[in-house]
Amino acid sequence: xxxxxxxxxxxxxxxxxxxxxxxxxxxxxxxxxxxxxxxxxxxxxxxxxxxxxxxxxxxxxxxxxxxxxxxxxxxxxxxxxxxxxxxxxxxxxxxxxxxxxxxxxxxxxxxxxxxxxxxxxxxxxxxxxxxxxxxxxxxxxxxxxxxxxxxxxxxxxxxxxxxxxxxxxxxxxxxxxxxxxxxxxxxxxxxxxxxxxxxxxxxxxxxxxxxxxxxxxxxxxxxxxxxxxxxxxxxxxxxxxxxxxxxxxxxxxxxxxxxxxxxxxxxxxxxxxxxxxxxxxxxxxxxxxxxxxxxxxxxxxxxxxxxxxxxxxxxxxxxxxxxxx
Amino acid sequence: xxxxxxxxxxxxxxxxxxxxxxxxxxxxxxxxxxxxxxxxxxxxxxxxxxxxxxxxxxxxxxxxxxxxxxxxxxxxxxxxxxxxxxxxxxxxxxxxxxxxxxxxxxxxxxxxxxxxxxxxxxxxxxxxxxxxxxxxxxxxxxxxxxxxxxxxxxxxxxxxxxxxxxxxxxxxxxxxxxxxxxxxxxxxxxxxxxxxxxxxxxxxxxxxxxxxxxxxxxxxxxxxxxxxxxxxxxxxxxxxxxxxxxxxxxxxxxxxxxxxxxxxxxxxxxxxxxxxxxxxxxxxxxxxxxxxxxxxxxxxxxxxxxxxxxxxxxxxxxxxxxxxxxxxxxxxxxxxxxxxxxxxxx
Amino acid sequence: xxxxxxxxxxxxxxxxxxxxxxxxxxxxxxxxxxxxxxxxxxxxxxxxxxxxxxxxxxxxxxxxxxxxxxxxxxxxxxxxxxxxxxxxxxxxxxxxxxxxxxxxxxxxxxxxxxxxxxxxxxxxxxxxxxxxxxxxxxxxxxxxxxxxxxxxxxxxxxxxxxxxxxxxxxxxxxxxxxxxxxxxxxxxxxxxxxxxxxxxxxxxxxxxxxxxxxxxxxxxxxxxxxxxxxxxxxxxxxxxxxxxxxxxxxxxxxxxxxxxxxxxxxxxxxxxxxxxxxxxxxxxxxxxxxxxxxxxxxxxxxxxxxxxxxxxxxxxxxxxxxx
Numbered sequence: 001x002x003x004x005x006x007x008x009x010x011x012x013x014x015x016x017x018x019x020x021x022x023x024x025x026x027x028x029x030x031x032x033x034x035x036x037x038x039x040x041x042x043x044x045x046x047x048x049x050x051x052x053x054x055x056x057x058x059x060x061x062x063x064x065x066x067x068x069x070x071x072x073x074x075x076x077x078x079x080x081x082x083x084x085x086x087x088x089x090x091x092x093x094x095x096x097x098x099x100x101x102x103x104x105x106x107x108x109x110x111x112x113x114x115x116x117x118x119x120x121x122x123x124x125x126x127x128x129x130x131x132x133x134x135x136x137x138x139x140x141x142x143x144x145x146x147x148x149x150x151x152x153x154x155x156x157x158x159x160x161x162x163x164x165x166x167x168x169x170x171x172x173x174x175x176x177x178x179x180x181x182x183x184x185x186x187x188x189x190x191x192x193x194x195x196x197x198x199x200x201x202x203x204x205x206x207x208x209x210x211x212x213x214x215x216x217x218x219x220x221x222x223x224x225x226x227x228x229x230x231x232x233x234x235x236x237x238x239x240x241x242x243x244x245x246x247x248x249x250x251x252x253x254x255x256x257x258x259x260x261x262x263x264x265x266x267x268x269x270x271x272x273x274x275x276x277x278x279x280x281x282x283x284x285x286x287x288x289x290x291x292x293x294x295x296x297x298x299x300x301x302x303x304x305x306x307x308x309x310x311x312x313x314x315x316x317x318x319x320x321x322x323x324x325x
Numbered sequence: 326x327x328x329x330x331x332x333x334x335x336x337x338x339x340x341x342x343x344x345x346x347x348x349x350x351x352x353x354x355x356x357x358x359x360x361x362x363x364x365x366x367x368x369x370x371x372x373x374x375x376x377x378x379x380x381x382x383x384x385x386x387x388x389x390x391x392x393x394x395x396x397x398x399x400x401x402x403x404x405x406x407x408x409x410x411x412x413x414x415x416x417x418x419x420x421x422x423x424x425x426x427x428x429x430x431x432x433x434x435x436x437x438x439x440x441x442x443x444x445x446x447x448x449x450x451x452x453x454x455x456x457x458x459x460x461x462x463x464x465x466x467x468x469x470x471x472x473x474x475x476x477x478x479x480x481x482x483x484x485x486x487x488x489x490x491x492x493x494x495x496x497x498x499x500x501x502x503x504x505x506x507x508x509x510x511x512x513x514x515x516x517x518x519x520x521x522x523x524x525x526x527x528x529x530x531x532x533x534x535x536x537x538x539x540x541x542x543x544x545x546x547x548x549x550x551x552x553x554x555x556x557x558x559x560x561x562x563x564x565x566x567x568x569x570x571x572x573x574x575x576x577x578x579x580x581x582x583x584x585x586x587x588x589x590x591x592x593x594x595x596x597x598x599x600x601x602x603x604x605x606x607x608x609x610x611x612x613x614x615x616x617x618x619x620x621x622x623x624x625x626x627x628x629x630x631x632x633x634x635x636x637x638x639x640x641x642x643x644x645x646x647x648x649x650x651x652x653x654x655x656x657x658x659x660x661x662x663x664x665x666x667x668x669x670x671x
Numbered sequence: 672x673x674x675x676x677x678x679x680x681x682x683x684x685x686x687x688x689x690x691x692x693x694x695x696x697x698x699x700x701x702x703x704x705x706x707x708x709x710x711x712x713x714x715x716x717x718x719x720x721x722x723x724x725x726x727x728x729x730x731x732x733x734x735x736x737x738x739x740x741x742x743x744x745x746x747x748x749x750x751x752x753x754x755x756x757x758x759x760x761x762x763x764x765x766x767x768x769x770x771x772x773x774x775x776x777x778x779x780x781x782x783x784x785x786x787x788x789x790x791x792x793x794x795x796x797x798x799x800x801x802x803x804x805x806x807x808x809x810x811x812x813x814x815x816x817x818x819x820x821x822x823x824x825x826x827x828x829x830x831x832x833x834x835x836x837x838x839x840x841x842x843x844x845x846x847x848x849x850x851x852x853x854x855x856x857x858x859x860x861x862x863x864x865x866x867x868x869x870x871x872x873x874x875x876x877x878x879x880x881x882x883x884x885x886x887x888x889x890x891x892x893x894x895x896x897x898x899x900x901x902x903x904x905x906x907x908x909x910x911x912x913x914x915x916x917x918x919x920x921x922x923x924x925x926x927x928x929x930x931x932x933x934x935x936x937x938x939x940x941x942x943x944x945x946x947x948x949x950x951x952x953x954x955x956x957x958x959x960x961x962x963x964x965x966x967x968x969x970x971x972x973x974x975x976x977x978x979x980x981x982x983x984x985x986x987x988x989x990x991x992x993x994x
Contacts, residue, residue, distance in 0.1 A: 048513035061890050091892035104883040108710070108905035118891035157601055168887070187368050188540045192584035192597035199594065214514065217543070221586035221595075240591075258518035260543025262587055263662070264566045265669050267546040272518045621693045649690045 006038040008075075009176055009208050010060065015069035015079070017055050029055040031232040032069065034289060035297075037176075042202065042209040044223030044240070046216055046255070052232040053212045057178045060210070061096050062087075073176070092122055095169035099181040101161035105153040111164055112149040115139065118172045138167040142197060159190035163197065170201065178210045183218065195222060216259050220244060225295070228252045231277075234289075238296040248298045248308040251275045280304070329356035330534060331380070331502060336393035336403065338375055338558075340385070347605050349375045349388070351558040351613075357502070362528065362535040364545040364566070366581070367555035370602055373538045376555070377504045379403065381419045382411035417447045420500040424507040426487035430479040436490050437463075437475030440497055447498040459497075465530075466493045467523055485516035489523065496527055503528075504536045509544065521547055542585060546570060551638070554578050557603050557613035564639030571666035573659060574633075574641040576618045583658040596656060612644070620645065620653050710990065714909070717987040724983035727976040734973070735795065741788040750785040750941050765959055774965045777949055787965055790941035793853065795973075797942075798922040801860045802915045809865040810911065813872025814899045818880055826873075830866060838863050842925060846934040853940055856929075860922055868914055875907055909988030916981030920974035927970070943970050 014032045021027035030052045037043045047053040058064040059079065060071060071079040078090050095118075098104035105114055115135050118124070125131040136146040142163040153161055162182060169177060179198065183191040199222065202209060213219050219226055220240055227237040228251065236249040247253045254275035261267045280287070285301035292298050292308055300308060338350035350372050357363055365373045378384045380395060380402060395402040397414070405411055423429050431439060440459045445451050450458060456475075463471035466489040479487055488508060495503060505524065509517035525548065528535050537548050545552055546566065553563040554577065562575040573579055582588065583596035600617045603609055612618070615625035622644050624630075633646035644650055654660070719725055741747060748754070754763045754776060762780035766772055774783035816826040833841075842859050849855035879885065880903070888898050923943060929935045930944030931951075938945055943966055950963030986992060 048515065058886075063886055063889060088892070091890075096887070096890045098883045098887055100883055104887050106884045106888075106902050109901060113901075117888060117893060121892035121894070165887070168891070172891070188542075189368050189581065189584055189598045191586070192595035195586065196594040196597060216514070217585075217587040221589050221591055254515055258515045260518075260521075260541060260547050262542040262546050262570065262582070262585055263665070264546040264549075264570050267543065272515075272522065274519070275515065615693070619695045621695060622690055623693045624690060626693060644690070647690065651690065651692070 008036045009039045009073065010037040010210070011070075011072040011075075012036075012056070013070040013072065015056075015059065015071060016067045017052070017059050017064055018067045026067075029064075029232055030059065033229075033232075033234050034069075035227055035234060035237055037208060037210060039175075039208055040206060041224040042211055042222055044219035044226040045210060045212045045229060046214065046219050046226060047229035048214055048255075050231070051229045053214075053229050054180055056229075057096065057180050057210060057212050060178060061094055062090070088122060091118075092124075092172050093175045094178070095172050095174040095176075096178045096180060097162075097165055097169050097182045100185045101158050101165060102185070104165050105161055107153055109152075110149065111139075111151055111153065114153070114164060115149070115168050115171055118168065122172070124172070134171055138171040139164075141170065141201070142167045143193075157190075158186050159193055162186060162194055166194075166197065166201075170205070173205075174207070176208045176210070178212070180212045181214070182211075184213065184215065191218070198222070216255060228255065233299060234297075235299045236297065238293075242293075242296055246312060248292070248296075248311060249300070250279060328358075330359050330397070331355075331357035332394075332396040333376075334394050334396075336376070336379065336395065337391040338372075338379060338384070338388060339391045340388040342387065345606055348391075348608075349558055349605060350379075351605075351609070352393070353555075353558070353560050355553060355560060355563070357534060357536065359534055360528075360532055361550045362525075362537060362548050364537045364539060364549035364552045365555055366539060366542065366545055366552060368540060368602060370557075370605075371555040372558040373555050374506055377421070377506065377536060377538060380502070380504070381415040381421060382408075383415075383421065416443065416495075416500070417498050418500055419502045419504065420495040420498060421504045421506060422488075422491055422495055422508045424510055426484065426491045426511075427479065429491050430487060432479050435476050435478055436482070437477075440490070440494050443494050443497045462493045462497055463490075465527070466490070466496070467519075468493075484512055485520060488512065488516075488520055492520075492524065492527070496531065496533075499531055500533060502534045502536060504538070506538045507540070510539070510541070517544075524548070542570075542581065543587065554581070557609065558605060559613065559642070561614070561643070562641040564635070564641075567666070568636065568639040571662050572635070572639070573655070574635055574639075574646060575614075575643045576620045576645065577614045578641075579655050579659050580617075582662065583656045585658075588658050588661070596658070612642075622650060710993075713993040714984075714987045717992060718984060721983045721987070724980055727979050730972070731976045731980065734791070738788050738792045738795065741785075741792075748782040748785045750781060750789040751939055752782070753780045754782060755780065765953070765962075767958065768961055775961050777962055778953065783946075783962065783965060786941045786946060787969060790943045790946045790966065791969055791973075793936070793940060794923045794926060794943040795919075797853070797856055797860070797926060798919040800857050801864050801922045802918050804861045805864045805868045805918055806911060806915055808861075809868025810872050810904070810907075812865065813869040814876060814903070816869060817873035817876025818895060818899055818903070830870065833863070834866055838925075839928075842929060843932065843934055846929055851929075851934050851936055853936065856926060856936060860925060864918065864922065867918075868911075871910070871914065872907060875910070876903055879903055879906060909985060912988075913981045913985040916977050916984065920977045923970065923973065 012033050012035050014034055015030060016028065016032055017030040018026040018028045033056065045053045045056065055064055059066055062079065066079040070077050073090060073094065076086065078086065112135055115138055116131055119131060119134060125134055135149055139146050139148060144160060144163055144167070148156070153164065156164065182198070183194050186194060195218070198209070201207060211219060211223055223240050225238065226240050226243050227234045228243070228249070229235070230251045236243065236247065236252045243252065244256065247256055250273070254273040257270065257273040261270070280301075282301060285303055287299050287301045287304075289297060289299055290305050292305060293312060298305070298308055333353060333355045336350050336353045337348065340347045340349055353372070353376060365376065367373050375384070375388070379390055380397070382405060390403045393403060398418070402414065430436070437456070437459050440462060441455045444455045444458055460471045460475055463474060468474050468486060468489055479490070482490060509520050512520065521544065524535065527533070535548070537545070539545060549566045551563065552566050552569040553560045554569070554575065555561065556577050562569065562573065562578050569578065570582070573582060580596065580598045584598065586595060589595045598617055603613050603616070611627050611629055612621070612625040615621045618625065624644050630642050630644045632640040632642050634640055635646065645653055655663070755761070756763045763776050764778055764780050766776040766780075768775040772782050772784060774787055777783055777786070812826065815822055841863055845859035845862065846855060849858065885898060885902055888902055926935065926942060927944040927947055930942070930948050935944045935948070936942045946966035947963065947970065950966055953959040954963045
């Protein structure tokens with residue numbers, strides 16, 4: 001039931017990414033993942049460490065190679081071996097913001113070079129004057145002063161460095177930005193600044209975001225749709241409020257119950273659910289990726305899907321503490 | 326509940342960083358009561374870890390207590406100078422759980438050995454009795470198959486399990502006060518929830534007093550009975566957890582709550598505090614939060630506010646509570662929390 | 672918890688106007704203090720604080736300078752000239768140090784002072800040339816080896832093959848085949864010297880190449896050579912300088928060794944190696960020990976100085992020691 005009006009920007013079709021493992025068997029980081037990201041939305045991808053969420057982001061920008069499956073950008077395959085001009089287009093149109101502002105900037109280069117590094121690669125300026133102007137504009141857009149261009153990264157705080165990283169990505173005028181845990185390494189009081197900035201930029205520039213995070217509460221605030229990923233497989237995907245109000249997959253429910261809520265009365269009374277993978281019996285009845293409700297996908301075998309449909313009929317009985325907030 | 330077991334008065338802690346003096350704690354006062362869980366919240370650099378490190382002599386060698394007192398069991402810990410003095414307190418009476426379990430454990434010794442050593446050192450059991458007790462403790466902290474796990478090395482455990490081992494080591498001595506310095510920040514959220522539950526259970530079983538250092542207000546809501554908010558080396562507000570969440574009075578606490586995504590409204594910008602915490606190398610005149618405070622009064626730049634009482638358990642260091650100060654409406658997020666509290670009361 | 676004194680102090684504040692709102696400037700809060708920390712500035716500052724290192728640096732600089740200007744000073748003798756005692760007509764053999772021959776003469780009557788400086792010149796020249804080659808070639812191979820994953824296996828095999836042949840045997844073989852001379856010494860040591868640097872650079876690159884700022888550069892489409900030049904090498908400069916500093920005494924050491932086993936430079940080309948060798952031959956006789964003493968002294972000073980300088984620089988260049 002694809003919404004015919006919305007343009008699909010990124011599509012994952014049974015993508016598998018694996019790495020060399022210990023011994024003969026490769027370690028499969030992403031197992032046969034399929035989803036679509038529509039133009040103009042913020043798509044949240046939530047998972048814990050080792051779930052494969054970062055790998056998915058990196059597979060889109062071709063830092064990680066896919067083992068099988070297709071990644072499509074505006075309908076064209078961008079994984080595997082692709083022609084040079086498609087590679088260049090992908091470099092320009094798809095950019096990434098990294099997690100750790102202390103590690104994602106080159107300490108030995110001036111901010112000026114860092115921000116315009118991409119421009120050098122795609123010859124995105126006419127002359128030196130033009131380049132300087134573009135750098136100034138990029139810095140102002142993220143709330144930094146143009147005089148910062150002649151300084152080095154170590155002179156700035158974490159929040160400012162992260163903004164330099166955002167300027168670096170945005171100067172390329174991308175259409176699609178992957179934000180890989182952009183606020184996890186920042187101090188709590190700075191996170192709001194960066195979230196606000198990302199929201200503003202999305203409105204003014206019409207960007208599409210893939211927001212990767214382990215923090216469901218942040219994702220709830222910023223994302224339009226959310227996918228939950230566990231050990232390389234996406235287990236549930238739905239519109240944000242739908243997911244938080246009627247989570248179906250036991251992993252999603254466990255994850256939601258575990259998030260600390262800043263309200264003492266609610267928090268002290270809540271029960272945490274523990275996810276035990278052995279609760280699934282996939283020996284005979286294999287799991288499928290099913291659209292159980294409009295734009296609400298869940299991974300389960302036939303028996304489980306039946307259960308989930310029952311649950312959907314009565315969402316209030318789900319006893320969901322998070323929905324209360 | 327009446328007499329505090331630890332009492333800090335006007336503590337000042339300084340560090341010598343390559344010739345320059347940094348005042349990390351600028352006059353902190355706090356009372357800790359038996360059996361409670363106190364959460365200390367603040368941004369990094371506020372001084373939370375430094376404050377607790379003065380209680381068991383874990384300050385870095387280039388730091389010292391300049392003035393003030395820390396009364397514990399009739400002794401002033403601020404006056405301790407020798408390792409021998411600290412050894413009577415550290416581990417045995419006041420223990421600490423750190424953020425990174427990997428660096429707290431010795432990678433070359435089995436987990437069982439590490440727990441057992443602590444037991445043999447601080448309590449009077451040796452040999453087989455100690456080993457049995459160790460295995461008991463391992464299962465107490467929720468590690469399954471404790472006999473097998475006893476002889477395994479730290480690298481064979483996952484992050485959450487390692488943190489359980491660290492907790493086991495600290496619990497082995499049954500300390501009076503357990504300080505947890507961001508013990509779950511490095512862990513996944515599901516593991517964090519389990520560790521928080523474990524710590525709570527152990528506290529109930531053993532009657533320990535818990536001091537929890539964190540920047541995550543959700544965790545605070547989960548674990549704390551009382552909360553102390555720190556900023557730039559001083560405690561600026563403290564009270565019961567409900568008072569702090571549902572009726573905060575200091576503008577910094579307001580700002581902290583307002584900037585939480587959990588309490589934000591989608592589509593609207595979150596409130597964000599401009600600027601950075603002050604440089605603690607310099608002397609600070611007046612209220613340290615004043616330059617970043619949209620509700621600052623002129624007097625905030627002149628004189629440091631004292632604690633004003635809001636209730637017998639709730640105090641805040643802000644001139645806004647002075648009777649002469651103008652009435653200020655707290656931000657919308659805080660007002661929403663206040664009305665929710667009224668709902669609960671009904 | 673306010674004391675009585677504090678209470679009094681509060682109520683004593685007469686000026687009620689202080690309880691009005693102050694002007695709040697969010698932009699002012701945004702400006703950060705400018706810290707004029709510069710990496711190289713800090714490195715040199717800390718290096719200069721190390722008095723021993725500075726002393727040795729000046730010493731080494733003077734030594735090198737002296738070896739260069741020594742032949743042009745007045746009254747210097749040719750190192751290969753055999754001096755004849757005008758009175759007896761015999762060669763001035765084994766003449767102890769005196770006013771005429773500051774370091775004495777050797778067994779066939781050559782002036783040791785001239786020979787030692789000529790020898791130091793030669794040895795240092797070999798060491799510096801080999802050092803420069805090590806840097807240029809070693810870094811290039813190391814960078815390609817570390818960064819280009821497809822070539823990793825190939826270059827590793829080549830490295831292993833060359834590395835597994837003991838340096839000693841390789842150098843001896845090369846020296847023997849090519850007949851010892853200034854040029855062949857250099858060629859031989861260049862062929863083996865680059866291995867250490869290449870491996871070291873490669874390991875550093877493998878550590879750094881997956882750091883986020885390098886991933887970011889790849890994301891932006893930066894070509895490999897620019898990533899190596901701008902992102903990786905600047906981090907390695909300090910360690911590379913250290914390696915050069917340590918390789919110089921190392922090369923001289925190899926040269927001494929080869930001379931010892933008879934494959935060193937011929938006697939007409941004095942070097943620290945063959946000077947030490949000659950001195951070794953007469954060291955049992957106490958009156959002739961000066962022939963060993965002076966070259967040994969020069970070699971020791973050079974070796975110790977370069978080791979100390981190299982380590983001092985490495986310590987100074989470590990950002991953790993900066994302030």
